[in-house]
């Protein structure tokens with residue numbers, strides 16, 4: 313299970329309802345995708361320990377997506393025993409940190425800054441976090457994907473029925489087959505593949521086919537949805553997407569659910585955006601600050617967008 317917490321769902325400027333862009337992903341470790349102003353306080357309010365952040369990923373160098381990182385670094389440095397903090401950010405971020413470091417008294421080695429790029433950025437126990445290119449105002453801008461490895465689920469009764477014992481289970485996983493009393497048994501006969509979970513975040517971007525491609529079959533797509541159809545021209549001009557455009561990407565990707573985020577202050581709770589998106593992709597919802605989504609493998613119970621436990625059999 314992966315728990316996704318929306319710490320901030322606004323774009324550009326905060327409002328009483330929405331804080332600046334930041335998403336927390338909790339799996340075996342805690343990750344932050346963007347770190348807008350006030351991010352550390354939002355983490356505290358949502359019961360997420362800042363000291364346990366494994367890595368912070370900054371999608372692009374617009375202030376609304378990284379201003380909160382300096383305060384968070386300072387709090388971690390002062391209040392924990394940690395020796396370093398891993399940060400992925402586009403080129404240029406290191407320069408900003410160099411400039412600001414003397415006034416903050418940081419030991420330069422405390423920050424392990426790596427350049428944001430396409431491809432695998434972080435490899436965990438059984439998952440990867442990838443960066444991918446998006447298009448946003450002609451600057452280096454990235455989206456992020458959390459991709460869990462596919463897993464073989466054994467049908468133990470069937471395997472045992474075919475005579476598999478003890479060490480043979482390991483052997484069949486490694487070689488894809490095993491010989492039992494002179495008879496070959498294939499891995500596919502005694503197991504099925506469970507697709508790994510996939511969560512994709514577009515960052516700030518215009519709608520792109522490439523985002524749909526990387527989001528193929530995503531359990532949750534979190535997409536820029538700054539404007540509605542009434543301000544489509546503004547979306548083009550400022551390198552953002554409308555809710556409807558985000559929904560088209562989700563539909564193309566055959567995603568299971570779409571979370572609309574980076575909501576302009578003009579849309580308040582976002583009812584209009586949700587309606588426009590749902591005309592194209594029914595399983596769309598507007599992310600709200602503090603919303604917590606449990607993403608679980610198919611057949612298990614997660615939470616719906618209101619944070620309530622889904623009842624078994626409830627159609628989504």
Ligand SMILES: [Zn+2]
Pocket residue numbers: 323324333374376377516574
């Ligand atoms: Zn932004």
Ligand SMILES: [Zn+2]
Pocket residue numbers: 372374448516
């Ligand atoms: Zn931006």
